[in-house]
Each structure stands twice: as structure tokens, then as C-alpha cells.
Amino acid sequence: MEARGIRRRYAGGGGVGPLDFTVRAGTVTGLVGANGAGKTTLLRLITGLLEKDGGELFVWGKAVQVGKPDPDIGAMIEEPAFYRWATGEQNLKLAAAGRRERESRIAAVLDEVGLAEAANQRVATYSQGMRQRLGLARALLGDPKLLVLDEPTNGLDPHGVRWFRRFVRARADEGAAVVVSSHLLAEMRLMADHVIVIVAGNCVATLDTAQLEDRPGALEEAYFQLLEME
Secondary structure: OEEEEEEEOOOOOOOOEEOOOOOOOOOEEEEEEEOOOOOOHHHHHHOOOOOOOOOEEEOOOOOOOOOOOOEEEEEEOOOOOOOOOOOOOHHHHHHHOOOHHHHHHHHHHHOOOOHHHHHOOEEEOOOOOOOOOOHHHEEEOOOOOOOEOOOOOOOHHHHHHHHHHHHHHHHHHOOOEEEEEOHHHHHHHHHHEEEEEOOOOOOEEEEEHHHHHOOOOOHHHHHHHHHHHH
């Protein structure tokens, strides 16, 4: 994915950009920043859920267009919503919308996210962590080359967070590009290859996690040092 000067501003103030950055295949890129920094707005631009005011945005060489979902992009933006009266499997069938290639993957993605045994339970009985996993399963239905995830570890217990870290790493190792926003800086240090720091809608730095000191708190210290420089 490549962004060239993309920007979006709101009438009441706030927004993002202009931003320039690249997300490469086979890597995990983290987005970190305070609440309201523009992370979710940026993810909505990347996935074509929000119209940009200017700039260019390409995913696998194709321009992102609002209202025209790209099959190469799988996304979970904010907390996923489901039909609570339906089972996990039924929700995925509804999301597949009759597309056979996606329906054929339902059992596989439920197994991949650890929900195979809960597939026939109503979503109303799911914990928040299970709903997060079901959101991941829905994002995987199209076997996307770019996976965009907004605060995906919300509601996950320590075992789930560790599982998710391995999950995104495996996706990247298979050649996908993964973009993850999170407030968990320690997890970003372990999970991401690069971290983009967003402050007031602007990218103030891109950090290579391999170059940070190999100890807890290294990314947190780097992050707050950048904030002090702004």
C-alpha cells in the first residue's frame, strides 16, 4: 500500500494529513497515537470507507475508491457489529453475501481464529474477545492481501493477545501486508516491523522496531520522546 499526500479534514476541525507512507507486503505496520490523533480516520481512508480530500492511495497498484470494496482488503474497523440473534457461522454466511468463494472459507476462518467449536452458538452468548475473533474471521473471508485492523486486541485476555500476535505474524509471513492500530505499545514492539506515530493527524515518525532496544518499555520511551519534541 502506498499513500501520497492523502488528507481528510472535518468541518468542525481535526482530521489527518497530508500523509506519505508505504506498507510493504510481508510486514506488520503499527499505528500508534493518542485518542483523537486520527488513527481510525486513516484506516477508514485506507479501506475506502471515507472519502479523502486530496492525495493518492494505492493498494497493490490499484487506486482505492470509496464505495467500491477492494477484494484484496480485509478490515475490522472499531468494534465489530453482528446480528446477535444469529450464530457465528450464520453471521459469516450473511457477510459472504452469496459469494461462493467466501462461503467456502467460513469453516477454515472460524478454525483459524479459534471459534470452530463456537460456530453454532448465538453471538449474544459470545464474550467481547470472541466477538473480536469473529470480526477477524469476517475480515479473512476474502483471503485478503492487505489486512487492516483497528484496536483488534480489545477484549482479549493475555492468552488471546499472545495468540493474536502470532496470528498477524503468520499472515505477514505468508506475504500479506498487515496494518494494526493499538494503544498497547509493548505489544506493538513485539508485533510490528514498523510503527507509524500519529500526532494530531500527522505522521511525526516511522520507527523500525528491530532498531529499538530489546527490552520492555523501549517503544514507549521512544514514543513519549517524540511527543516531547512536538
